[in-house]
Amino acid sequence: MDLPETSCDVLVVGNGAAGCLASTLLAKRGYDVCMVSRGTTSTSLSTSRTSLSGVSRRKEVTQLLRGLGAAYGLFGSHPGKGEGITSLGSVVRQDLSSPHDWLCTGPERTAVLGLKGNADLDPDLLCRMAGRCDSIGECRPYWADLGLPSSIDAGGGPTITRESRVAVEELAEAISEMDEEMVIIPPLFLGPRHDLALSILERSSGRFIREAATPLSNPGRRLQACLERGALDSGCRLLGDRQVIGSLAQGHELREVRIMSGLREGTIRFGALVLATGNIVSGGLQVGCDGPYDPVFGLATDTCSTGSLRSPALTTALSVGIRNREGRAVRKDGSVMQNVWVAGSACPGLSYPLGRGLGHVASSALTIAEMVRGYL
Amino acid sequence: MTSRTMDGCIKCGACVRECPVLLQEGQDRFPGPRRLAVEGPRFNEELSALRSPLELCTTCARCTAACPSALPLPEALVQVRRLLYREKPRPERQENMLANIDGTLRTVLPSGPVTELPSTGDVLFFPGCIGHGRYPEGITSSLSLIRAVGGRPFAPQGWACCGSPLEKIGDEQRLARLEAHNKALFRGFDTVVTSCPGCTVQLRKRYGLDPQHIIEHIHGSGRLRRSSFDHGSPPIKVALHSPCHLARVVGPHTLEMARDLLDMVPGVDVVSTGLEDDCCGGGGGVASARPDVAERMAARKVQAAVEAGAELLLAPCPFCVINLGRTGLLNVQDLTVFLASRLLKAEGIYSPIP
Numbered sequence: 154m155d156l157p158e159t160s161c162d163v164l165v166v167g168n169g170a171a172g173c174l175a176s177t178l179l180a181k182r183g184y185d186v187c188m189v190s191r192g193t194t195s196t197s198l199s200t201s202r203t204s205l206s207g208v209s210r211r212k213e214v215t216q217l218l219r220g221l222g223a224a225y226g227l228f229g230s231h232p233g234k235g236e237g238i239t240s241l242g243s244v245v246r247q248d249l250s251s252p253h254d255w256l257c258t259g260p261e262r263t264a265v266l267g268l269k270g271n272a273d274l275d276p277d278l279l280c281r282m283a284g285r286c287d288s289i290g291e292c293r294p295y296w297a298d299l300g301l302p303s304s305i306d307a308g309g310g311p312t313i314t315r316e317s318r319v320a321v322e323e324l325a326e327a328i329s330e331m332d333e334e335m336v337i338i339p340p341l342f343l344g345p346r347h348d349l350a351l352s353i354l355e356r357s358s359g360r361f362i363r364e365a366a367t368p369l370s371n372p373g374r375r376l377q378a379c380l381e382r383g384a385l386d387s388g389c390r391l392l393g394d395r396q397v398i399g400s401l402a403q404g405h406e407l408r409e410v411r412i413m414s415g416l417r418e419g420t421i422r423f424g425a426l427v428l429a430t431g432n433i434v435s436g437g438l439q440v441g442c443d444g445p446y447d448p449v450f451g452l453a454t455d456t457c458s459t460g461s462l463r464s465p466a467l468t469t470a471l472s473v474g475i476r477n478r479e480g481r482a483v484r485k486d487g488s489v490m491q492n493v494w495v496a497g498s499a500c501p502g503l504s505y506p507l508g509r510g511l512g513h514v515a516s517s518a519l520t521i522a523e524m525v526r527g528y529l
Numbered sequence: 530m531t532s533r534t535m536d537g538c539i540k541c542g543a544c545v546r547e548c549p550v551l552l553q554e555g556q557d558r559f560p561g562p563r564r565l566a567v568e569g570p571r572f573n574e575e576l577s578a579l580r581s582p583l584e585l586c587t588t589c590a591r592c593t594a595a596c597p598s599a600l601p602l603p604e605a606l607v608q609v610r611r612l613l614y615r616e617k618p619r620p621e622r623q624e625n626m627l628a629n630i631d632g633t634l635r636t637v638l639p640s641g642p643v644t645e646l647p648s649t650g651d652v653l654f655f656p657g658c659i660g661h662g663r664y665p666e667g668i669t670s671s672l673s674l675i676r677a678v679g680g681r682p683f684a685p686q687g688w689a690c691c692g693s694p695l696e697k698i699g700d701e702q703r704l705a706r707l708e709a710h711n712k713a714l715f716r717g718f719d720t721v722v723t724s725c726p727g728c729t730v731q732l733r734k735r736y737g738l739d740p741q742h743i744i745e746h747i748h749g750s751g752r753l754r755r756s757s758f759d760h761g762s763p764p765i766k767v768a769l770h771s772p773c774h775l776a777r778v779v780g781p782h783t784l785e786m787a788r789d790l791l792d793m794v795p796g797v798d799v800v801s802t803g804l805e806d807d808c809c810g811g812g813g814g815v816a817s818a819r820p821d822v823a824e825r826m827a828a829r830k831v832q833a834a835v836e837a838g839a840e841l842l843l844a845p846c847p848f849c850v851i852n853l854g855r856t857g858l859l860n861v862q863d864l865t866v867f868l869a870s871r872l873l874k875a876e877g878i879y880s881p882i883p
């Protein structure tokens with residue numbers, strides 16, 4: 154049994170930051186855009202903090218992200234605000250973030266509150282690391298055992314959910330015993346109103362409440378939800394939990410792909426294809442005996458090293474991306490696919506943590522969306 | 530497979546974050562897929578120490594869907610389970626199931642009257658043990674729907690269990706016997722329709738057939754439309770449960786089809802509970818090995834449906850219907866039962882449910 158055939162103007166493969174932003178921009182222009190997603194994106198594993206240093210088209214990227222993030226309370230800070238500290242104690246540069254992010258520009262004395270059972274923030278570790286860093290003031294660790302789950306949905310309505318209200322009350326009570334003016338907590342709240350939950354906590358505790366930046370945790374999921382909502386609101390169709398498994402070329406163009414939904418397969422036809430499939434982390438590229446390769450489209454790869462990590466193997470793997478000429482994908486025989494573009498961390502040199510993160514990925518999506526428009 | 534699973538893990542914790550059993554029961558009782566399928570075997574822990582947590586995996590595959598490397602964690606976990614059962618006596622419920630198979634070729638003995646199935650027709654309908662033995666309304670409704678889209682359903686006399694529960698405990702001998710038995714009965718028929726997602730998957734993966742779940746069959750026929758349904762029925766608020774083995778193994782398109790079908794029925798308002806995608810708790814042998822856990826998980830879902838204002842909870846899977854129904858908090862029906870009850874009673878296409 155085959156799935157019914159579908160078609161669209163633009164098919165976007167991958168629903169990470171690059172895929173969602175490219176889809177949003179193209180759907181807003183009135184194109185029929187379909188986005189295919191499979192599994193967890195790197196975007197949802199990230200800390201969601203965005204650095205704009207070295208990003209071309211900084212202003213447009215800022216505008217775009219701010220517009221999409223407004224309802225989520227994301228990207229509210231002023232560009233160029235400075236550095237934040239992650240839950241592991243490393244300092245990350247960032248320009249765009251939520252107003253509740255912990256940036257090193259706050260008051261002098263800070264409390265770091267760890268919650269028993271929540272692996273997102275270890276206050277002892279963090280305070281030790283912060284002690285070595287001049288730019289951060291005095292930090293003091295606290296622990297509380299409140300029995301809270303590690304994520305709590307604050308909802309998307311005018312008020313926060315009952316569950317998050319209870320959590321806010323318990324946190325406020327624990328915080329009332331501290332002397333510091335600023336309190337860092339692990340990120341707990343999910344959903345568009347996560348920022349409202351934090352504002353209520355600020356009001357009821359009388360302290361500045363900031364969240365630690367944690368990868369593999371709620372901030373990345375919020376970013377993912379926010380960008381995905383943006384794409385859907387602009388009219389893009391999302392085919393969730395489906396995987397592109399093959400394609401059919403006609404000369405120098407691709408006209409259709411095969412897609413897998415569980416036990417079934419089907420065909421999607423399109424005018425233009427955007428590959429926002431990510432790097433080895435999210436499976437857009439796989440690692441074989443000869444290094445990373447593109448497992449689906451048989452496209453050529455390039456290596457472009459923008460930095461280096463302690464592990465040479467990982468540096469090599471993350472330096473690889475799909476070869477492209479002015480955004481258009483290149484096949485192994487060197488021919489350029491006329492209607493296939495590569496966006497985001499699938500491009501060589503756009504992988505985090507080699508110095509390029511969400512800012513560059515967003516800028517790449519913006520450029521590719523314009524190129525696709527020019528082609529259509 | 531286990532070694533691929535172990536090597537492919539990037540330790541991101543996405544599976545731990547998503548696992549519904551872990552969220553419900555806590556880390557102490559169920560350490561989650563990574564620990565059981567990846568780290569447990571790697572560090573050669575005493576398998577017997579993992580016995581009780583291993584029994585709690587419902588094989589819902591939320592972890593695989595969340596895994597950036599798409600690792601087959603439930604399969605890996607089931608493999609660890611198989612090793613475990615090889616050295617220890619099986620749980621009593623499993624022994625009963627095996628005895629049933631040896632006696633009747635089916636896993637459950639009917640607990641009440643069963644729906645009689647025609648023995649000739651042009652669409653082979655595979656009833657499955659659970660539907661046949663525990664949920665005859667689901668069989669009747671499937672037959673009505675197949676007729677409504679123009680087919681003449683039948684089931685071959687003496688059909689045997691598809692073997693899915695045996696796959697989970699690695700009983701190769703019995704599996705091969707059931708497969709050979711069924712294959713002989715199925716010969717010559719291209720369309721096999723099932724109502725239990727577990728059977729759909731088993732007939733596809735093990736037998737190499739191209740079975741259709743009843744939802745795929747009736748939606749794919751393109752013959753149902755708004756006018757097929759009764760406009761005179763009272764309006765109703767329903768919630769739709771998304772069965773794990775249907776949504777994540779047969780494929781996410783099935784739930785889109787289910788919604789599409791519900792949209793056709795006049796007067797139906799599908800409310801959102803926020804927990805549609807969560808496992809009912811009954812899969813993977815948990816309903817029989819640990820009914821307390823299965824019931825707690827079901828109650829959470831049903832409660833959410835009640836709070837969302839649903840008057841009826843629908844699930845396109847007989848197994849989920851039974852587990853969700855256990856809670857007694859809300860009326861639970863198979864989606865096919867609901868759809869069949871709303872079909873326009875036109876001559877020739879509709880045979881009313883007895």
Ligand SMILES: Cc1cc2nc3c(=O)[nH]c(=O)nc-3n(C[C@H](O)[C@H](O)[C@H](O)COP(=O)(O)OP(=O)(O)OC[C@H]3O[C@@H](n4cnc5c(N)ncnc54)[C@H](O)[C@@H]3O)c2cc1C
Pocket residue numbers: 166167168169170171172189190191192193194195196197198199200201202203204245368369395396397398429430431432434435436437449496497498499503504505509510511512514
């Ligand atoms: C742990 C971690 C922490 C990070 N922290 C930061 C940070 O603090 N700041 C920062 O700026 N950046 C950070 N990053 C990097 C940032 O997350 C990435 O640069 C960015 O998310 C890449 O987005 P993308 O859209 O290119 O790819 P992704 O978000 O990876 O999306 C690609 C998607 O395509 C899907 N896909 C691939 N192949 C197929 C196929 N055949 N069919 C269907 N779908 C397919 C994948 O499943 C995936 O969902 C971090 C990354 C990680 C992993």
